[in-house]
Amino acid sequence: MTQFLEVDNLIMRFGGLTAVDGLSFKVDHGEIHGLIGPNGAGKTTTFNMISGFYKPSGGQVRLRGETISGLRMHEVARRGVVRTFQHSTLFAEMTVMENALVGTHMPFRPNIFAAVIGWDRDDREGARARAREALEFFGLDHLRDELAGELSHGHQRALGMAVAYASHPDVMLLDEPFTGMNPEETRRMMDLMRRLREDGITILIVEHDMQAIMGLCDAITCMSFGKFLAEGNPAEIRNHPAVIEAYLGGARHVA
Amino acid sequence: MRNLSIFVLGGAALLALPHGLSFSQQEILVFLTLNILLVSSYRLLTLTGEWSLAHVVIMGVGAYASALYTKELGIWVPVSILLGGATAALLAVFLSFPLFRMKGFYFLIGSFAAGEIIRLLWKRFRDPFGGAKGIKGIDPMPDFSIGIYDFDFFEPVSYYYLSVAVVAVCLWILWRIERSPVGLTFHAVHWQDRLAEASGVNLRAYRTLAFSIASGFAGISGALMAHYVGTINPTSFDVDLMVFVLTWAIVGGTATFYGPILGCVVLTVLNEIVLREMGFEQLRPLIYGLIMILSILFLPKGLESLVQKLASKRPGKGTPERSPAE
Numbered sequence: 001m002t003q004f005l006e007v008d009n010l011i012m013r014f015g016g017l018t019a020v021d022g023l024s025f026k027v028d029h030g031e032i033h034g035l036i037g038p039n040g041a042g043k044t045t046t047f048n049m050i051s052g053f054y055k056p057s058g059g060q061v062r063l064r065g066e067t068i069s070g071l072r073m074h075e076v077a078r079r080g081v082v083r084t085f086q087h088s089t090l091f092a093e094m095t096v097m098e099n100a101l102v103g104t105h106m107p108f109r110p111n112i113f114a115a116v117i118g119w120d121r122d123d124r125e126g127a128r129a130r131a132r133e134a135l136e137f138f139g140l141d142h143l144r145d146e147l148a149g150e151l152s153h154g155h156q157r158a159l160g161m162a163v164a165y166a167s168h169p170d171v172m173l174l175d176e177p178f179t180g181m182n183p184e185e186t187r188r189m190m191d192l193m194r195r196l197r198e199d200g201i202t203i204l205i206v207e208h209d210m211q212a213i214m215g216l217c218d219a220i221t222c223m224s225f226g227k228f229l230a231e232g233n234p235a236e237i238r239n240h241p242a243v244i245e246a247y248l249g250g251a252r253h254v255a
Numbered sequence: 256m257r258n259l260s261i262f263v264l265g266g267a268a269l270l271a272l273p274h275g276l277s278f279s280q281q282e283i284l285v286f287l288t289l290n291i292l293l294v295s296s297y298r299l300l301t302l303t304g305e306w307s308l309a310h311v312v313i314m315g316v317g318a319y320a321s322a323l324y325t326k327e328l329g330i331w332v333p334v335s336i337l338l339g340g341a342t343a344a345l346l347a348v349f350l351s352f353p354l355f356r357m358k359g360f361y362f363l364i365g366s367f368a369a370g371e372i373i374r375l376l377w378k379r380f381r382d383p384f385g386g387a388k389g390i391k392g393i394d395p396m397p398d399f400s401i402g403i404y405d406f407d408f409f410e411p412v413s414y415y416y417l418s419v420a421v422v423a424v425c426l427w428i429l430w431r432i433e434r435s436p437v438g439l440t441f442h443a444v445h446w447q448d449r450l451a452e453a454s455g456v457n458l459r460a461y462r463t464l465a466f467s468i469a470s471g472f473a474g475i476s477g478a479l480m481a482h483y484v485g486t487i488n489p490t491s492f493d494v495d496l497m498v499f500v501l502t503w504a505i506v507g508g509t510a511t512f513y514g515p516i517l518g519c520v521v522l523t524v525l526n527e528i529v530l531r532e533m534g535f536e537q538l539r540p541l542i543y544g545l546i547m548i549l550s551i552l553f554l555p556k557g558l559e560s561l562v563q564k565l566a567s568k569r570p571g572k573g574t575p576e577r578s579p580a581e
Contacts, residue, residue, distance in 0.1 A: 082453060
């Protein structure tokens, strides 16, 4: 059986620096998979390669057996792998509803001729309904007409995920979704992610909040200096000597 | 009901407008109508965040194409005007391959270079473009009668009515595009191209789409001009007019649909009518420039911001029309 999402010997070089060096891991369908590592480990670079923002220097990313590495970002998205961005990358000048509507671009592809004549009413209604659904899911429905740039930080993070969710993704790549959230917001967002998993959406998540990662993930891959370090369930990772060494800087020095 | 009465009143005003004007002012009115289409089509391109310096040359492509289609192939003028627009749109699709490898400032310079190349081609090749002298004796619109009114297209009033009708249809299409999900996607490409791309938007395709639609309508505007004036040459589409298009768009503001139209109307009336009437013949460019600087200093968001302020002050009028991404 082919693996759902497979990262195979992925390499990324920036000039002389090898940011990701032969990384391999597998993600099963319907799980929440964490990608952790100390700062500069190459997590976001890995994300950028999976989502098509960077073209890998070597290696492959496969989705259901099909190679998706090296495709452009919108082509990866059209295969069902949708990402969010670090910080609040949103259409700040547009309303919350319009942000979500952009997210429905894939399920309801705009057609310019139909739009001019007015034959796309069903599509427009469908897109609005889907956008509303995504906003309601992330508790943003009451903020529909606000400008995205004027939302609180936590709401902006949620909107970023709502835009991704609106496109009916198979895989969501979440880049540090809990940054800037208070513990209450983090807890609520974790619940939403579990509900996404119940909907059959596979989640790959990069995060620094260890408590959230440990409480949320089914499997965790840990990397350090661009290399694969360890993999396992949260309990295994928490007690893995190599992981502890990577984060705390070596047991020898502590002792 | 209210919309209908505004529509009827506006239509009547447009019909009555040329009759209060002198012959030369009527001619200016024709050009003003065509320039409104030119600057409105330009705004569609700016929705995606790209500013081109080739827009006027592409308008010229429509003019040359339509003139040549009638002269060399004997195509009926109304059809050749549409074909002129289509030619301009098609050329834009080809130009998009090199040009949309660039963004922002580099696109601006690249588009200027592309425009100059096209202009030099017109100058260099006497056959079929007529070299520096251009094309003369372009067939006019054939006259026709609709019973209550005889269209005689050597009369500016007749040509004005024709242009108003064509431009109104074109503006309606542009308006529909902007208000559609396609227009929303243009805005998305402008404000955050990375996030748009992650949502599955093909950036190159949408930039090309905006560029070719804008070019197509600019081409129609150019073709209408060619059949009115009867003669075109490479200098009719030089950078001077491009600077005017830019100032109309900037002084009017590009956040709303009516902004550039407002800029075009106000500045043209100011330049051609008010300053001429006041007898500032030689000083006109100087005063025009001064007004432009002042308006940018004191109205950085364009004339449209004035309209919005006025509209929001009046209670019961509701919020002013806003484009999807203001």
